[in-house]
Amino acid sequence: MPSYRVCFMNEIPRNDKLFRCCQRSITIRSAPSAEDAVEVAKKQFAEIEGIRDWRIHAGLIEVKTIDFEAEPGIPSLKHRA
Numbered sequence: 001m002p003s004y005r006v007c008f009m010n011e012i013p014r015n016d017k018l019f020r021c022c023q024r025s026i027t028i029r030s031a032p033s034a035e036d037a038v039e040v041a042k043k044q045f046a047e048i049e050g051i052r053d054w055r056i057h058a059g060l061i062e063v064k065t066i067d068f069e070a071e072p073g074i075p076s077l078k079h080r081a
Contacts, residue, residue, distance in 0.1 A: 001030040001031060001032055002030075002031070002065050003027065003028060003029050003030060003031075003065070003066050003067070004027070004028045004031055004034055004037035004038075004041075004063055004064065004065055004066060005025055005026075005027050005028075005063070005064045005066050006026045006027075006028060006037055006038055006041035006045075006061060006062075006063050007022045007024075007025045007026075007061065007062045007063075007064075008022070008023045008024050008025075008026075008045050008054060008057065008058035008060075008061055009021065009022055009058060009059065009060045009061065009062055010023055010058055010059045010060075011059055011060070023057055023058045024045055024048065024049070024057075024058075026041040026045060027066070028040055028041055034063045034065070037063060038061055038063055041061075041063075042054045042061075045057075045058070
């Protein structure tokens with residue numbers, strides 16, 4: 001199963017520009033789909049942040065498939081959907 005990096009983001013306006021700021025990144029080592037990885041990451045994010053809903057600390061989510069073979073510095077923790 002593929003691995004995913006789920007980033008919880010906020011958009012911050014500065015002057016005439018809008019900047020995206022990552023509040024927290026969660027790596028899901030194995031999930032059947034990006035949607036499943038996002039659901040697992042939402043729960044983890046809320047637990048880590050001590051909140052009931054991820055939207056309290058982030059405005060949007062970005063998800064990316066990652067290849068651990070190409071990124072050797074990432075620890076091998078397993079999170080199952």
